[in-house]
Each structure stands twice: as C-alpha cells, then as structure tokens.
Amino acid sequence: MKYTGRSFIVWLIVGIMVIFLFNGLSKKTAYKTAEISYSRLIKLIKNNQIQRVVISGQKIKGITKDGKRFNGIVPSTGSILKKLSNKDVQINLKPAGQDKWYYSLAITFVPFLLFMIFFIFMINKSSKGGGLGGNNVLMFGKSHARVIASDSNKVTFSDVAGVEEAKDDLKEIIEFLKDPSRFNKLGGKIPKGVLLIGAPGTGKTLLAKAVAGEAQVPFFIVSGSEFVEMFVGIGASRVRDLFAKAKKSAPCIIFIDEIDAVGRRRGTGIGGGHDEREQTLNQMLVEMDGFTENEGIIVMAATNRPDVLDPALLRPGRFDRRIAVELPDIKGRKEILNVHSKNIKISGNADLSIIAKSTPGFSGADLQNLINEAALHAASLNKESVKMEDLEFAKEKVMMGPERKSMVLSEDEKRLTAIHESGHTLIAKLLPNADPVYKVTIIPRGRAMGLTQQIPEFDRHSYSKEYLQSRLMVLLGGRAAEEVTGNSITTGAANDISQATKLATSMVAEWGMSKLGPIHYSEDEKNPFLGQELTRTKIISDKTAENIDSEISFIINDAYGEVIKLLNDNLHKLKQLTDNLSEKETLTASQIDEIVKK
Ligand code: ADP
Ligand code: ZN
Numbered sequence: 001m002k003y004t005g006r007s008f009i010v011w012l013i014v015g016i017m018v019i020f021l022f023n024g025l026s027k028k029t030a031y032k033t034a035e036i037s038y039s040r041l042i043k044l045i046k047n048n049q050i051q052r053v054v055i056s057g058q059k060i061k062g063i064t065k066d067g068k069r070f071n072g073i074v075p076s077t078g079s080i081l082k083k084l085s086n087k088d089v090q091i092n093l094k095p096a097g098q099d100k101w102y103y104s105l106a107i108t109f110v111p112f113l114l115f116m117i118f119f120i121f122m123i124n125k126s127s128k129g130g131g132l133g134g135n136n137v138l139m140f141g142k143s144h145a146r147v148i149a150s151d152s153n154k155v156t157f158s159d160v161a162g163v164e165e166a167k168d169d170l171k172e173i174i175e176f177l178k179d180p181s182r183f184n185k186l187g188g189k190i191p192k193g194v195l196l197i198g199a200p201g202t203g204k205t206l207l208a209k210a211v212a213g214e215a216q217v218p219f220f221i222v223s224g225s226e227f228v229e230m231f232v233g234i235g236a237s238r239v240r241d242l243f244a245k246a247k248k249s250a251p252c253i254i255f256i257d258e259i260d261a262v263g264r265r266r267g268t269g270i271g272g273g274h275d276e277r278e279q280t281l282n283q284m285l286v287e288m289d290g291f292t293e294n295e296g297i298i299v300m301a302a303t304n305r306p307d308v309l310d311p312a313l314l315r316p317g318r319f320d321r322r323i324a325v326e327l328p329d330i331k332g333r334k335e336i337l338n339v340h341s342k343n344i345k346i347s348g349n350a351d352l353s354i355i356a357k358s359t360p361g362f363s364g365a366d367l368q369n370l371i372n373e374a375a376l377h378a379a380s381l382n383k384e385s386v387k388m389e390d391l392e393f394a395k396e397k398v399m400m401g402p403e404r405k406s407m408v409l410s411e412d413e414k415r416l417t418a419i420h421e422s423g424h425t426l427i428a429k430l431l432p433n434a435d436p437v438y439k440v441t442i443i444p445r446g447r448a449m450g451l452t453q454q455i456p457e458f459d460r461h462s463y464s465k466e467y468l469q470s471r472l473m474v475l476l477g478g479r480a481a482e483e484v485t486g487n488s489i490t491t492g493a494a495n496d497i498s499q500a501t502k503l504a505t506s507m508v509a510e511w512g513m514s515k516l517g518p519i520h521y522s523e524d525e526k527n528p529f530l531g532q533e534l535t536r537t538k539i540i541s542d543k544t545a546e547n548i549d550s551e552i553s554f555i556i557n558d559a560y561g562e563v564i565k566l567l568n569d570n571l572h573k574l575k576q577l578t579d580n581l582s583e584k585e586t587l588t589a590s591q592i593d594e595i596v597k598k
Contacts (some may be wrong), residue, residue, distance in 0.1 A: 032063060033069040042083065048446075051480050052091050055080060057096025062089075145222040145242050145254075148212070153212040160206050161339045162332020162364065166196070169323045170211050173298055177215035178250045180296040181455045191321040192288055194301045195259075195314070197306050200326030206304035207325060208255040211300070220245070220253040224261035224301075226285050227280045235262070235280030243287040243297075251296030259301035265310045281310060288318050308406075327363055327443050329585040330356055336364050340371040345385040355391050360585060361444045362398070370394045409444060415582055417442045417450040418480065420492055423481025423567065423579035424474055425587075426453035430566055433470040441586040449492060449503025465513050468503065472559045472564075475500040480563040481574060504555045505548075514551040521548055 015472055036044075044050050044064060053062030060080060061071035074080040077093070085134055145260050176190045183190055196204040205221070212219035222242060227235040246254050256262075262280050272598045291297055301319060303309065313319050328336055334356035341352065359367065373394035378386045409417060421440050435454035442450040454474070463471075480491035512518030529570055540548070567574055576595050581587055587595075 024494065026099070033071045036070045037074060038074065041070075041074070042339065045083050045087060045089075048087055049086070050084075052090040053084065054092045054094060059096075083503050086219075088092040108587045128362050145220045145245070145248075147245075148209070148219040150212070150216045150218050153209065153213040153216075153219055155206065155209045157210050157214055158202055159339060160210050161335035162327055162328035163203060163207065164332075166207060166323050166325050169321075170194070170207065173195035174211055174215045174569065177211070177217050177253070177296065177298060187320050190298075191319075192291070192317060193301065193313075193319035194321045194323060195306065195319040196300060196302045196323050196325050197304070198302075199304055199327060199363060201469070202325045202327060203361035203364040204325050205255065205257060206364070208253060208300045211298075212253045212255075215251070215253075218249045220252065220254045220435075222254070222255055222256055224258040224263065227262045228277050231516075233276070233279065235276055236283035239280055239287060243290070245425070247291065247295070252298075254297065254299045254300040256299065256304065259313075260303045260305045260308055262302070263309045263313050263426040265308060266312075281313075285312055285318065327361065328367075329441070329443055330583075333359055333362060333367060336367045337371060341386075344371060344375050346383040347387045348385060350391055352391075354388075355395060358411070359395060360414055360442065366398050370398045371597050373397050409449060413449065413576075414442060416487060417492065418492060418578045418581040419481050419487060419574075420478040420490075421450040422574055422581055423477040423479070424479075424496075425480070425592060426570060426574055426577055427460070427477035427563055428452065428454055428470075428568060429472045429592065430570065431470040431473060433464075433466045434474050435471075436589065437592055438589055440581060440585065440592065442581055443585055448495075465507075468511075468513070469559060472500055472503055472556070473563050475503070476556070476560050476563045477567070478528060480560060480567055484564060484567045484571065485574070485578075498555045500556060501552070501558075504552045507550055507555060508551045516547055516551055 025213070037409075041060070041581040049064050049066070051063045051065045055077050058073050058075070059076060060074050061069070063069055077096075079093070160167065165404070172188065173194065180190075196207060198204055209219055209221075219243065227238055242254065246252050262277055262284065264277070264281075266278050266281060270325055288299060299319070306322070315324075319525055334353050337352045337356055346352070355370070359370070362370070370391070371394070374386050374390040377393050383390070425440045427439050428437045435456045437452060438455040439453045440451070441453075444450070452474075475496045477491060478496050482489045482493070507513040508516060510520035512520075523542070571597055574596065577592070580591070580595055584591075
C-alpha cells in the first residue's frame, strides 16, 4: 500500500482531530463541577458534608452528601488525608499527574506527530527535484537511483573519445552483459565491480553509460552522496533497495558516482560520528558479496580519490578491476572536439587541431564546454558558422572559468616541461642500471606538470649502490636538462630534489654507502615529544653531523655533474625527445626507444 504525500498528511490531520474531538466530547459530558476554595473544603470536611473524594497529588474532586460536585487544590495528599481520616468519607487515591486516558495519549503522541510532520517536511524538501518517486513520503528508504532503460540509452563508445585504453578494458564487460549465460558455460570470471579512476570531467559517467548503451542493458545511476543522509539507516536501506531493483532487471549496470562519499576508509571519523556512512558502506559490501559473478550485475563506480577508499572495497570480488580514465592527450582532445562539433557548423577557416594543441590539461567536459561556448558566441553575433575566433574566445573563457580544477599549461610551460621530462627519460635510457622507462607525458596531472614513469623489471627487495646512484641521476635529470639547454631553471624540480636528498641521506646515514663507513646515524625511534632535531643531537656530535651533511652534498653534486656531462654528450637526442614530446605529449616505451636509438 502506498500513500502519496498529500493523503498521508490528510490522515495525520484526521488523526489529530479525532483526538481533539474525544477531548472535547468528554469535556462536554463531564459533570458540572464547582471549583471551591481550600477553606471551603475544610469547612465541608469539618461539617461532615462530604460523601466521596478522589485525590491525585494536589488535586482533589468529590461529591458532597447533597450531591454537589466540586474540585479544588490542596497543599498535599498527606495533609488532606489527615483531615479526612475518621470522617465518614469514601476516599480514592490516584497517582499524581495521571489523568484521563486521552490526555496522556495526547501527551505521548503530540510530540511524535510534530516530529512526523517535520520529518515529512524535510523529506519532501530534499526530494524536490530529486530522482524518481521523490514525492512519495514513504519512499525515504528507497533509492533515488535514476534508471535509464536499455532502449532509451543512445550513448555508445563512438561518443567517448580519447580514452582508448579504458574502452579496451571495458569491451569484455560489454560482451558479458550481452550474454551472461555464455560466460557461465565457459566458466569465465567477470569482475563484479569496476572502479573508474580519473579527474572530474574526464568522461567516467559517459563511459559507464556507453557500456550500458553498447550492451543494451538498463543503467542505474546514483551518486554516493545521495546515500549519506541525516538519518541513520536510510543510506543502508537505499543501497538494499537499489540492489534489489537491479537484480530484477539483470543483466544491468549500477553506476555509483563519487563513491568516495560513502566509501571512505572506515573508523577515521573523530568521535565516531560517521555511523550512517559506515552502515551504508557495510551494506554495499554485503550486497556486492551477495550476488555471484555471473548473475549479470556489474557495479561501476567513479572516483577521483582512490587513495581515500576503504581497502575493503578494493578486495577481490568487489571493485577488483580498476581503470584509469586520464586527461586526453593532443590526439584525444582533437577527437573529443570532433565528437562534440558533429552537430555544429564549423567554418572552413577554423582548425580544431590547433585548438587541441593549445589546450593541454583540458578534460573532455572542458572541451565540450569550449565547443558550446564557441557556438553560443557565434550565434550571439549572428554568424552563419563557428569561426576560429569564436573557438579562441571560448578557449580563453573556459580557461579562465572558475570551475577548472586541473592545471592548464601555457606554450612556454609546455616546452619547458617537455625539456624537463626528456631529461629524466634520457638519463634513464642511458644508464644500464636504471629501471626501464614505461611512459613519459607532459599532460598535467594533479599538481604535477609532467611525469616520467619507470617500471622495474622485477620486484626489488634490496638495492645495489649502482642502482641507487642511477636512481639519483634519473631524479636529477630533469633539472640538469633545464640547465644544459640554456633555459632558466625552474621550481618544477622541487619534488625531484627533495626525493634525491632523501635518497642520498639514507645512503649515508642508513646504508653505509659513503666515506663515513657502515655506521647507522639516523634514529630509529623518533621521540614524538622531543622532535627529530633534539634527539638527533643527543646521538650525533656536531662534527659528525657536519660530516654527514658534506657526504650528502658530495653524493648529490657528484651525481649531478655526471648527469650534466651525459646530457651534454647527447644533446641532439635530448632535443629529439623534447620535440617529439612537445608534439605528441605522451611517448610510449617503444616510441622512446626509437628516438634514442637513432
Ligand atoms: P566524469 O563522470 O568523469 O566527471 P562526465 O562523464 O560526467 O565526467 O563528463 C561530462 C561531459 O563531458 C560528458 O557528458 C561529455 O559530454 C563530456 N566528455 C567528457 N569526457 C569525454 C570524452 N572522453 N569524450 C567525449 N565527451 C566527453
Ligand atoms: Zn622532474
């Protein structure tokens, strides 16, 4: 049975009226009683005129022998009882405060009713503009998930551009959703949960929707923050409801946007004030464990902060497939611009590839916004089609826009970043002991302007001195490249320098890799009250500290000198790498090999 919001409130009002009616009725039928003063009461008692009384705390009522009803107030039950004793009166006692049944009923229920009204008011308010069925008052335990039916979902992979790797990873999921039973027969294992990791606007939602569109299955979409309500237990029951609905329409996709809102590590709240969120998260884990791999439900979730997620979410059988959705490179940006300008008249002189080139750090959403703004600008000037100047105008506008989260590099910064990263990469390629370079990119990511990724060939459990020296040189390669190319040195190397210093410090003070010999100089247990500096002076003399410092600076400067020499000997390769990187923005291992071998 379902009540709509309105009829429920009507019922409430009816209920309240019934109570008042009873109250009124009983008032009417009540006997006429006269209020009498205490002195009059004493007189009546003295004259033995009272037939019967009921005493309740300080209240007294009764009937006189000639049939008159009265009520009044007495100092206390005890005092009046004394006066009534050994008079011929029938006495009844009632506990103080106990009154007519409807009175106590009202006292119990009125606050409850008020609370209910408040509650309904809040729910109505919070569901305004919310999802499906938001107006149903009794729906607060139901999920607010929006459902996109399979036949109304027109999004496909062709609408998502520039994230080829992510698309490849998702193809298997589509195959599975198209025909789960086929996978059953083959005994194939499909992940239950896929976590899409990437900055806002990189197309995670779009990608999930496209998977549903490609597989032609229903798509349930809900935001993690919708589960975290103010009333404990509602989030959990929404999760239950969501999964129950999804099971009925399997095969299907459940997409949870901003999963970090519910999925944050448990037990980190100060004072344990996160009951609601933890209950919701627990319920989510229970639900994910509750269906088998081949039931036909795929839970996809998106986050920008995988590091804050509760480890339990990432365990096998939950979100054990992780897919990075990265900011698009120059080629990707061109494709995204093409996708969004499909239905827009772009004039002949407008070159989208120039726009793509000058927008490193733009997300898919930014690029869509750019096209949109350009079209609006052209329309406002009554132009027939979108011209290059409209695109340039829109680019500036989006760049300046307040919502941009990631960093956008200027042409100069881009060039300098390319030089810096090429330095890291080239040194890593030239040194036999260094870990192989996997990828180098100048697409900004978080606060980093570029990144050289190395992946070790095998898991290392201990490090040789040669390996550590190579590592140090690779770290210094970025700054050295800025220097040998005659550019002004920048703050971009701050993180490299700090890592290099830490490494050199450990080599001297912990691993005995300097002239000072195999002596352990650092303190293992840092005294939390005295702080590092104080405890250190206790163990190490000033003289030794000086020696340690000079060894550290010797190791670093020695390595830096070698790096400078190496880069000077290979200046042409450095230039080749820089040019290629500036143009393509990302170079893979094989592309790097080719450039360096030449
Ligand atoms: P996210 O979920 O990662 O924050 P969305 O999927 O909501 O990002 O992206 C917002 C909009 O930006 C999309 O609806 C789409 O129009 C556009 N967009 C983002 N990434 C892409 C892409 N890779 N290809 C095409 N359009 C994109
Ligand atoms: Zn660097």
